[in-house]
Amino acid sequence: MTESDQQQPQDKPMRLRDTLSSVLAAALGVQSNRARERDFSQGKPSHFIIAGVGFTLLFVLCVLGVVKLVLHAAG
Numbered sequence: 001m002t003e004s005d006q007q008q009p010q011d012k013p014m015r016l017r018d019t020l021s022s023v024l025a026a027a028l029g030v031q032s033n034r035a036r037e038r039d040f041s042q043g044k045p046s047h048f049i050i051a052g053v054g055f056t057l058l059f060v061l062c063v064l065g066v067v068k069l070v071l072h073a074a075g
Helices: 016-028 033-042 045-074
Strands: none
């Protein structure tokens, strides 16, 4: 994280980029404790739910696309 991210005031809401990076880090299992605490104190649950559902849908569609591509190439 940059120095400006570490000095965010507690009452400032999270940016879209922060929410998306937190969802991606959580999906990969590499979320830091500091980021988790920031998410719970500054983030809105609805934003995380929407981003999580969107990430999951995108992931499933990518896996489906790769499977179809492999099956098409196999014959």
